[in-house]
Amino acid sequence: MKPASFNYLRKTIHDESGIVIADTKKAMVMARLAKRIRTLGLGNEDDYLEFLKKNKETELVELLDVISTNVTRFYREEQHFDFALEYLTNLINDGTQRIRIWCAASSTGEEPYTLAITAQEALRQTGKQADIKILATDISPTVLAFANRGVYPQQRIEPVASDLKKRYFDVIDGDYKAKDILRKMLVFKRVNLMEQPFPLKGPIDLIFCRNVMIYFNSDDRGKVVKGFAKLLTQKGRLIVGLSESLNGLGDTVERDGASIYRRQS
Ligand SMILES: C[S@@+](CC[C@H](N)C(=O)[O-])C[C@H]1O[C@@H](n2cnc3c(N)ncnc32)[C@H](O)[C@@H]1O
16 A cells, blocks of 8 residues: 555544554554455455545444454453452442443453443442443444343353353353343443543543553543543542553543552542
8 A cells, every 4th residue: 555545544543533553553454454345345455445535434433343453351451350349349338329330442342241240249249239330332333232242152251250150141052141130230332532522421430441542642542531530530440451551641640559540639
């Protein structure tokens, strides 16, 4: 692809999603794009760019699915779920009746279902009641549709401990389907983190936004974090991926642990 065409492509991707494509990622992007071009039955990359310009609304969504990395798993970066269990347990023990969690960039759902298990365990272990809801969002309608089904093949469910598997999943034709006790806590919705104000009502007690801001530039990261800070409760926490740092992103949040942040007081 000619440099000008590649630059157009990556600018389009950045403008829509905030995802920055470095020069070093060109070969990977081109390989993924080649597959999309074959699927569409188009001849070459120039044909594709024409197609993209004519069908921007629908094709951009497809393009982002092709380009973005959806890797996730149950209990990924497990220490965050240990933190969440303790944090939710404390809120419940303090008598908090309404607890709201936002799992932003939730991909195929393993992360929000792990949060739902964690919330149910906090309720079970305290023996108390609270209204806990988890909003799981992503830019990709494809991953959201998968997550909404709540059905995972056996190898994807492996990180879940066997007693929790029994408690929270039904086995159907060898696959694991999340039980209603998890599903009723969850709402899936398309939210693009580049579009603010976020279409959510605060206040929010816990925001998980892990392993997506790593693809954004620091300006965009700063704006997203500022948006999160506005929604957080006074005691609220923002959790980012373990390899992500919010250092130098202004004064909206302050560090409270390994990739754990709270609103700047
Ligand atoms: C690597 S996955 C992270 C999944 C999960 N948070 C985890 O840590 O396991 C990144 C996700 O971010 C989503 N994404 C990329 N850009 C986004 C944006 N601007 N707004 C919302 N989601 C976005 C992708 O569709 C993908 O599902």
